[in-house]
Amino acid sequence: MNAPKQTTLFTSWGPRENHGTHECDVEFEDDDIDDEELFAAAMALDNNQFDEGTRLTTLDPNLLTPSRKGNDVHDEILPGFDISAGNLWIYPTNYPVRDYQFNIVQQSLFKNTMVTLPTGLGKTFIAAVVMYNFYRWYPQGKIAFMAPTKPLVAQQIEACYNIMGIPREHTAEMTGSMVPSERLKAWKNKRVFFLTPQVLMNDLNRGAAVADQLKCLVIDEAHKALGNHAYCQVVRELSKYTRQFRILALSATPGCDIKGVQQVLNTLLISHVEIRTEDSIDIQPYVHQRKVDKIVVKLDDTMMCIKSQYLEIIAVYVNRLTKNHVLYNRSITSHSKFMILKAREEFRCNPPPNIKSKIQQGSIEGDFAMCISLYHGYDLLLQHGMKSLYSFLQSLIDGSKGTSRARSELGRNQNFNSLLESLHEQCGSTELNQCVISHPKMKKLQDIVVEHFNQFEQDKHTHGSGTRIMIFSQYRDSVQDITSMLDKHKPMVRVMSFIGQASAGKSTKGFTQKEQLRVVKAFREGGYNTLVSTCVGEEGLDIGDVDLIICYDAHKSPIRLVQRMGRTGRKRQGRIVMLVTEGKEESIYNQSQYNRKSIHRLMNGTKSLQLYSQNARMVPRGIHPVVHKMHITVDKWQPKTLSKRKQSSTRNTANITSFLSKGKTKIKDRWALTDQELEYWTTHYKCSSQVPHIPTGGRFMSLSQKSEPLVSK
Incomplete structure (x- = not known):
């Protein structure tokens, strides 16, 4: 009695029926051919003799061989495309298989695709799979x-390697700190590049x-591709020479x-x-549940007094513009920095x-x-408090910000001098931590943080050994104030600030790339449990x-809001607290x-969007992966810090494995192959340092899962 046939790793080639020219159309046929004949044919065929019309169909349980059809001719030949490799596209199962990721990868291989996913749901995974198949x-x-940033480049190269394992010797990380001569050498010798758009441009x-050598271009944080951003420059430059690349x-x-x-x-085409x-x-x-709490905070009496004084100063200049008929006549509080900019234009x-x-x-x-300057200060007062306003006004007076005209005019304004004196009494002391609570939101934030850690200690047996908090603030002054305030609650709160690389004057020196990565690593591993960050952490x-x-x-x-919210709710339930000042800031949040x-509603319909119609084919007609x-x-x-000798001894190459049809073997080097089979495997299919291939014949490997055809929708 014959045992039921098992679908094996790779399947034989058979006749193709014409179902149009879509590169994702494919059809299977069952060939009932004698096992011995199939195996003999597989061993006799030379890989270079495979016809361009070959394609995958189902196979005999143990033996694999390509069959040829002489009159099956491709409609086109794409330079550089490997016909033998192009019959398959690989999807990894070393990570849990998620339907939405599989479907997105399937589309992204054959179309220039914009992938919009909430943070933490595997955009990098999708990129790694697409890149590997083009590789x-x-x-x-x-x-x-x-x-867009050096820390992101460093992070993504490791993440993509851990997913698909493209050999390290084919991969290069390039940023502006790498000298041009070294980059030139890398472009000649490497194949996969992780880099900033400025470097590529x-x-x-x-x-x-070389533009026409680039076959796949992945763009992270693609919402930045506006105006003359480096992302836009790269795509425009590539398009001058070729359209034969996937985005x-x-x-x-x-x-x-x-x-x-x-x-x-x-x-981005x-x-x-x-x-x-x-x-x-x-x-x-x-997706784990994420509870979003909006907490509206009212200004206290001190803040209301400061606000009234400040509006009197703004009124002087707004009234001048109104009298000259260059600004609409409306209340002082209804104007904004953006409206002033539009009026000036x-x-x-x-x-x-x-x-x-x-x-x-x-x-x-x-x-x-x-x-414009004064309304910026007004936003600082409402959202961040008196200390942020005081620091900003001081910068106008000392000349680090603003013009000489602003210095002289404000210096003659009695209301301004009176306000500056009041702020100095509140916030101007140089004693450490004297003016930390400069806004009612800070007191509320402190209460929320302390309450969270106290509650976690009570429920520690339920949630595990550690909990972490991330606090976002747009301005560095507030980051420093919040860090100083929470630092008083050691050891329960172990807080660290996290800011960008640029330095703003002598007092606020930016974090270098190494410092940023060190802080992120320490936070991820539990060295800190609270991170106070500017937009660099979003x-x-x-x-x-x-x-x-x-x-x-x-x-x-809404981009900033979505990025921040995506930092929680990845592996368990998370909470998001929005602290907004009553009035203008609350309206801003509601509008966002x-x-x-x-935006999501309109994009789901896609009828209101115009898509690029001249999508480049990257798989020849007649090939159906x-x-x-x-x-x-x-x-x-x-990591790169290893010595060359140690790196060579632990060379990172991906070992692509499948299960043997008759159980696992313990013979690692030979994989239970005969001498003839091992020689054939080594000659035609072994992943070498030159051209990696996926095996397409032989009886020595079998599928753990059935190969599936791409079906066009």
């Missing part, structure tokens, strides 16, 4: 992963990077409004959009007929500049599991929430 399909091609301009754009949210989203899609929100059905099993384009002399125009320009960086997110300020951009939901799901074993990641 196989184009053995001489280059693949680039662009990230510079290397394209100087000819170090995969990744972002937690694609833009601030639908107009911005459309601009990103146009710039996007022909397909994959968007998921927390409410999407297919990601529900992987309109004035420059169409000055009123009564403003003729250059002296008058110069005076009005000065009033506009003063209003995007991309793997901060780890966070149970509580506190947003100290609100921002109009509305914008976020409307079939998915093969397989376990990929990856060697442990070794």
Whole structure:
């Protein structure tokens, strides 16, 4: 009695029926051929003799061989595409298989795709799988992963390696700190690049990077591709020489409004959009509940007094502009920095007929500049408190910010001098931690943090050994104040600040890339349990599991809000607290929430979006790749700090493994192959340092999961 047939790792080639020219169309046929004949044919065939029309169908249980059809001719030949590798695309099972990730990868291989996923749901995983398949399909091609910051570049190269294990000797990390001559050498000898867009643009301009060699371009934080951003420059530069490259754009949210989203899609030549929100059905099993609490804080009497004094100063300059008919007549509090900027632009384009002399125009320009600066200070007061306002006004007086005209005018203003004196009494002392509670939100934040840690200690047996909090604030002054305030609650609260690389004057020196990575690592491993961060902690960086997110300020951009919220609820239930001041800041938060939901609603419909219609084919017509799901074993990641001798002894190459049809073997080197089979494997299919291949014949490997055809939708 014959045993039931088992589907093996790779299947034989058979006749193809014409189902159009879609590269994802495929059909299976069952060939009932004698086992011995199949195996003999497999051993006799030379890999170079495979016909371009070969394609995968089902196989005999133990024996694999390609069958040929002489009249099956491809409609096109794409330079650099490996016909033998192109019959398969690989999907890893060393990570849990999620349907939404599989479906997105399937689309991204064949279309320029914008992937919008909430933070923590595997955008990097999708990128790694797509990159690996192009690495196989184009053995001489280059693949680039662009990230906007150096720490993100360093993080993504390790993350992608741990997923798919592209050999380290084929991979390069390139930032501006790497000298051009070394980058030129890397472009010649490496195939997969993790780099900032500025570096890629510079290397394209100087000819170090050859445009038509790039076959796959991954763009992280793709919502930044606006205006003349380096992302936009790279795509425009590549498009001058070739359209034969695939783009995969990744972002937690694609833009601030639908107009911005459309601009990103146009710039990045996007022909397909994959968007998921927390409410999407297919990601529900992987999203933990996130409770969002909006806490509205009222200004205290001291703050109200400071606010009234400050508005009197602003009124002087707003009234001047109103009298000159260059600004709408409305209440002082209803104006904003953005509205002043728009009014100034309109004035420059169409000055009123009564403003003729250059002296008058110069005076009005000065009033506009003063209003813009003062309204910035007003936002600081409402959102961050008296100390932030005091630091800003001091910078106007000492000349580090603002103009000489602003210094002289404000110095003559009695109300301004009186206000500055009041702020100095409240916040000007140089004693350590004297003025930490400069806004009612700070006291509320302190109570929330202390309450969280106390509650965790009571429920420690339920939640585990540790909990972490992340606090976001837009301005460094507030970050420093919050850190100083929480530092008083040691050892329960172990707090650390986290800021960007740029230095702002002598008092606030930025963190270097090494310092940033060191802080993130310490926070992830439990050295700190509270991280107070500016926007540098919002995007991309793997901060780890966070149970509580506190947003100290609100921002109009839904991008910032989504990035912050995505830091919690990854492995267990999380909580997000939005601290907003009553009035203007509360309105900003409400508008941001509305914008976020409307963007997702419009993108899900896609009828309001125009997609790129000239999508480049990266798989020749006549080739129909079939998915093969397989376990990929990856060697442990070794950091760059290892010595060359140690790196060579622990060379990181991916070992792609499958299960034997008749059980596992303990003979590691030979994999239970005969001499003839081992020689054939080594000659044709072994992953070498030159051209990695996936085996396509022989009886020595079998599927743990059935290969699946790509079905066009």
